[in-house]
Structures are given as structure tokens and as C-alpha cells.
Amino acid sequence: MRHSLGLRRLAVLEAVRGSYDIAMEAITRACGRVVVKRQVECLVRAAAVDVAAFYAARTPTPASAGTLLVLSVDGKGIVRWPGYLREATLKAAERATRTFRTRLAIGEKGNRKRMATLAAVYDADLAVRRAHDVSAPPGGRSTARIPRPGPRAQAKWLTGSVEHDPEYVIGAAFDQVQAPDPQHRRCWEVLTTAPATNST
Known part of the structure; x- marks a missing residue:
């Protein structure tokens, strides 16, 4: 069964946030009952395979020596x-x-x-950055130092x-x-x- 890119993206986003069951509920809310749990698992696994292809096709942005x-x-x-x-x-x-x-x-x-x-x-x-930029000083942050x-x-x-x-x-x-x-x-x-x- 072929699924749209939007459905695959929704399955992956919801599955990584919680579980396959949560992904199923989100898909059912958005699209109706169009897939079963096993199909959601297959969609997520297929997306994981696509990760390597994504990085292989990406052209990195050049960075300066100071980066x-x-x-x-x-x-x-x-x-x-x-x-x-x-x-x-x-x-x-x-x-x-x-x-x-x-x-x-x-x-x-x-x-x-x-x-x-x-x-x-x-x-x-x-x-x-200064120390208070990283962690809040005693007494909490104030608007005086952003x-x-x-x-x-x-x-x-x-x-x-x-x-x-x-x-x-x-x-x-x-x-x-x-x-x-x-x-x-x-x-x-x-x-x-x-x-x-x-x-x-």
C-alpha cells in the first residue's frame, strides 16, 4: 500500500514523541482510519532507512576556520x-x-x-557568555541583565x-x-x- 509523504511524516513525528499507538491516534484524527498499527510501524522503519540517503544527498555549507x-x-x-x-x-x-x-x-x-x-x-x-548567562544567579533573573x-x-x-x-x-x-x-x-x-x- 502506498502512502503519501504527509502521512509518513505524521507517523514518524508522532511515533518518536510517544509510541505507535499515539501515532495511530494522531493519524486517525487527521485522516480517518486509513492505516493499522503494523502499517504505522512499516512507515516509521521506511523513514529510518531514508535518513542515510538524506545525509548522503545533502551538500554541507562551508564554514570558516573560526567556526x-x-x-x-x-x-x-x-x-x-x-x-x-x-x-x-x-x-x-x-x-x-x-x-x-x-x-x-x-x-x-x-x-x-x-x-x-x-x-x-x-x-x-x-x-x-558570562556565568549568569548560563545559569540563573541566586535570587533568580532580573530584567536588568538580559x-x-x-x-x-x-x-x-x-x-x-x-x-x-x-x-x-x-x-x-x-x-x-x-x-x-x-x-x-x-x-x-x-x-x-x-x-x-x-x-x-
Whole structure:
């Protein structure tokens, strides 16, 4: 069944905001009952395949030597069905005893997540700011000092995976950051979070 670009876009937008069920409700409100849940899943998967083609066809805007080249890496835990957990996490989940049936108790480890690695590469011009531009001073902000704007990301490239190891995603990000600056003439800024444990 062929679907319009607008329907695919709506399916993707609503699915990433919440779930396939939320996407189904939004499509039904906008278009009537034209698809079933399995078709929404297929639309979202097809859009994910199109991401690589989108970046391959895009021509990056040239940047000056003073423009920062930023590489950002982060991790996000995603709740998975037991069959999709890594072996160590699955064993920990099987050994765990649940205090409550429907929710976790305070301090109770879930042992039901896998870590997705997310990476972004983008250009950003320097933005000179003071301490109170970044965080509010004691007593809150006043109209006397208007915060200076922070840097704006341009020419963004994004990727993420729960299937591949962090090394794979980080390697793809470094390949992407090499492309606009093979001679390393620009200032690179690498942003990352603390590494996750291997049990997730």
C-alpha cells in the first residue's frame, strides 16, 4: 500500500514523541482510519532507512576556520523486552525480585534496559557568555541583565543505535567530523557523558 509523504511524516513525528499507538491516534484524527498499527510501524522503519540517503544527498555549507566543529556523544537507556536484553542484563533481571508488580520501588534497579548511543556533529560559531548567562544567579533573573544567547548548531548530522556498540556509533561520528575538516584546521569540541556500565 502506498502512502503519501504527509502521512509518513505524521507517523514518524508522532511515533518518536510517544509510541505507535499515539501515532495511530494522531493519524486517525487527521485522516480517518486509513492505516493499522503494523502499517504505522512499516512507515516509521521506511523513514529510518531514508535518513542515510538524506545525509548522503545533502551538500554541507562551508564554514570558516573560526567556526567550532562539535562532536557530541550521549547514551540513553531504553526499556526492552526480555528477549532483546544483553545476556548479563537478562541474567540480572531473572535474579531480581520485584517489590511491586506495576512499578519499581525506590532504589530498585530495573535490569530491563539497553543503552542506545547517540551522536551529533555540527558547526557552531563562538558565543561569548558570562556565568549568569548560563545559569540563573541566586535570587533568580532580573530584567536588568538580559542573558546573552548561546551558540546555535548548524549543518547538523545525527545518528544513534541500540543495535550497535558505542564504538561503532562513535567511529561513525568521527568519520563524519573528518569530512568537513580533513586537515584539522578548525577547532574541534568533543562533548560526552560519563560511560555507562556494561550491564545495560
